[in-house]
Amino acid sequence: MLRFGFDHFGPADVFTAIDAPTPVPKPGQVLIDVLGFGLNPYDASLRRGEQADSRPLKFPIVPGTDVVGRVAALGEGVSDYAVDDRVLNYRPIGGYSEAVTASTGKIAKVPATLELAAAAGLPNIGIAAYTVMHQLLHLTPGQTLAVIGASGGVGSLIVQLAKAQGLFVIATASARNVAALRDLGADEVGAYDETDTGRLFADRADAVVNAVAGGVDHGAAVAIVKPGGVIVTTAWVDVDTTGKPTITHLQLGANRPAKAEDALPALLALPQLRVRVAKTLPFTLAGVIQGHELLETHHTAGKLVVLRH
Ligand SMILES: NC(=O)c1ccc[n+]([C@@H]2O[C@H](COP(=O)([O-])OP(=O)(O)OC[C@H]3O[C@@H](n4cnc5c(N)ncnc54)[C@H](OP(=O)(O)O)[C@@H]3O)[C@@H](O)[C@H]2O)c1
Missing domain, CATH: 3.90.180.10 (Medium-chain alcohol dehydrogenases, catalytic domain)
Incomplete structure (x- = not known):
């Protein structure tokens, strides 16, 4: 073979x-x-x-x-x-x-x-998204999650998992992807190339996931998270929390990934x-x-x- x-x-x-x-x-x-x-x-x-x-x-x-x-x-x-x-x-x-x-x-x-192509693309980003939502964050229905880089592979799955958990979801990406984010179920959407999303959603989220490839979010995560909240980065990046010293920063890569036997069925059960x-x-x-x-x-x-x- x-x-x-x-x-x-x-x-x-x-x-x-x-x-x-x-x-x-x-x-x-x-x-x-x-x-x-x-x-x-x-x-x-x-x-x-x-x-x-x-x-x-x-x-x-x-x-x-x-x-x-x-x-x-x-x-x-x-x-x-x-x-x-x-x-x-x-x-x-x-x-x-x-x-x-x-x-x-x-x-x-x-x-x-x-579809076959979608299935082939799911496991790695799916396990990452599931790990963030089920092992790193412990949010309860009604709480607010902001997803920066929500149009990407990991970000778009996090939006879907968050909506399935009953969270209020704020999502940011470029203007060309705003309609797609609404379609995924995001409650409020901001285009980072048209507006200062950090200012638009300042202090709104109990937790923020920065799922931007490479991790550069221009300070939006710290601006959007509430004092005492949590920021998760899916890329290996540092976060300067000096402006909000009570926030916690967690790095996805520093944690063990979720088990495939837990994550894959949960992802495949997501509606649409x-x-x-x-x-x-x-x-x-x-x-x-x-x-x-x-x-x-x-x-x-x-x-x-x-x-x-
Ligand atoms: N540790 C792990 O287990 C693990 C597993 C998988 C992935 N990762 C990491 O997770 C990150 C995301 O991966 P991915 O495959 O989902 O990447 P991706 O598909 O390239 O998505 C990233 C998204 O970020 C958006 N974006 C770029 N700059 C932005 C900004 N300033 N504000 C808001 N959105 C912005 C882009 O959207 P627009 O086109 O709309 O700008 C893009 O769709 C990568 O760094 C990857 O290495 C880690």
């Missing part, structure tokens, strides 16, 4: 096609015939060698945390899945493959209403779950390289997904 990986660190074109034996599912696992996989900034960071010290891996390295596919075989003891079920899988690595094995705790059935897909690419070496070149631009609106058909 075909996999896409690299045997040294480098730019996007460091990828090669690798021929590998099809894995055999162990007890409690299924074999998944991969129909598509999502590309994430973390994959590009692995490829550039930035994770080499914190996570030493043997070459060839095959990235890929997000997979959607069809169950092709069952390992011993698996009874809650059947051959041909469409599933998604959140995995530590190795998703850029024609076939993978996965424990049943790391997979979930894909509802018929969810929406995952924004920026571009689908072919399941070829050229497709993977082009996807990684696009990852480097940081300017795609939504997920990059490789689809097999």
Whole structure:
């Protein structure tokens, strides 16, 4: 079977096609015939060698945390899945493959209403959004959450999870995405490129999530959070809280991610779950390289997904 990986660190074109034996599912696992996989900034960071010290891996390295596919075989003891079920899988690595094995705790059935590309883009950003809402924040219905970068992959899922929890949601993004944020269910929306959203929503939120890629929010999070409130950043950034010393800053990456078996079913149960897909690419070496070149631009609106058909 075909996999896409690299045997040294480098730019996007460091990828090669690798021929590998099809894995055999162990007890409690299924074999998944991969129909598509999502590309994430973390994959590009692995490829550039930035994770080499914190996570030493043997070459060839095959990235890929997000997979959607069809169950092709069952390992011993698996009874809650059947051959041909469409599933998604959140995995530590190795998703850029024609076939993978996965424990049943790391997979979930894909509802018929969810398109393949959306399913392929969901696991990584979904686990991040779920971790923020269920492990870092402990808000109760009626409280106010502000989401900065609400049009992005993580931000748009946080808006949906927050509305499902009965929160009042303030959302900010660029003006071209204001209608999309209303459509997601945000109660109040601000365009950061037309107005000073920090001033517009000053001291309104019990908690603020800054889900802007790279974390730059121009001070909006501190302005919007109430004194004594919480700011969560999904990127590794510092927050200057000297203007409001009673606020707490939590970093997503400093916390253990939520378990896939908790997060994936909760995400898939969201009414009208929406995952924004920026571009689908072919399941070829050229497709993977082009996807990684696009990852480097940081300017795609939504997920990059490789689809097999
Ligand atoms: N630790 C983890 O486990 C984990 C997992 C996943 C992601 N992350 C991190 O989370 C961050 C978000 O990832 P993502 O994939 O959701 O990014 P994304 O899809 O690129 O979304 C970011 C959004 O931020 C908006 N934005 C940019 N500048 C803004 C500003 N000043 N005010 C308000 N909105 C602004 C953009 O919207 P417009 O186009 O409307 O400007 C964009 O849609 C990244 O830093 C990523 O590395 C962490």
